[in-house]
Amino acid sequence: VKLQKSKYFQFCRKVFIFILIFSWIFSGWPRVFNFPPKIQEAQAFSSGPLSRGTEGTAGVTGCTNAVNWGGTGSAPTDASANDSGYTSLSHASNWDAGETSDELRLSNFGFNITGTVTGITVEVLGWANAGTASYTDVILFTTPGTEVGDDKATGSLPTSDPGSTYTTFGGSSDTWNAGLTAAQVSNSGFGVVICFTADSNNSQVNIDHIRITVPYNNAAPTLSI
Secondary structure (H helix, E strand, O other), X not given: OHXXXXXXXXXXXXXXXXXXXXXXXXXXXXXXXXXXXXXXXXXXXXXXXXXXXXEEEEOEOOEOOOOOEEEOOOOOOOOEOOOOOOEEEOOHHHOOOOOEOOEEEEEOOOOOOOOEEOOEEEEEEEEEXXXXXXXXXXXXXXXXXXXXXXXXXXXXXXXXXXXXXXXXXXXXXXOOOOOOOHHHHHOOXXXXXXEEEEOOOOOEEEEEEEEEEEEEEOOOOEEEO
C-alpha cells in the first residue's frame, strides 16, 4: 500500500510540475529562453521585369566591325518597350556574313533591392528583318565596359517580328557566375551588353525591347532561441 501511495504522489508531483512549466511558458512572464524557438525565414522577392534607362553603343575587341547601331529615333534609344520603336543596325545594307556588330549596351534599369541576388533573367525582343544573324555576346556588366560572369550568347534571331515572344537568357536561379550584389544591381551602371554576327549577306537586325528581372532574398534564415 505504501508503495502504491508513493507512486501515486510521484505521478501527481510530475503532473503538477508539468502544469507549472506549461503555464509559465505560455503566460508571457519573462524567461531566459524562448520556447518554442522563433525561426526567421528568408523571404523571396522578384524585381522586374524592368526596362533600360540608358542605351548606348561601343566597339570593342571581338565585337566590332564598324557596324554601328541606329534606331527609329535618336540612335540608339529605342529598345525600351515592346512598341513600334526599335534599335537597328545603321549599316544594314552592307552587313555581310561573318561580320560582327558593335556592342549594344543597356543600363540604368532602376533596380532598388536589398539582400542576396538569387538569379538574373535577361529577355530580348528582336528579329533579323533581312538575312539572318546569331547572338555573339550576351554579358552583364557593373559599369559600361566592365563585363562580369558568363557569356550567355547562343542561338539566332527569329527572321520575323516575334510579337511578344522574348528570347530568354539566364533564369530565376541563374546568377551568371557574376557574383553580383544587390548594391551592384541597384547601381545605375548595371546592365547587359549584346552583339550579333551576320550569318548571311545584307543582314539587318531590329531590337524592339530588352528587359531584366532579378529575384532576390531579403535575409538569410536565422534561429532565435
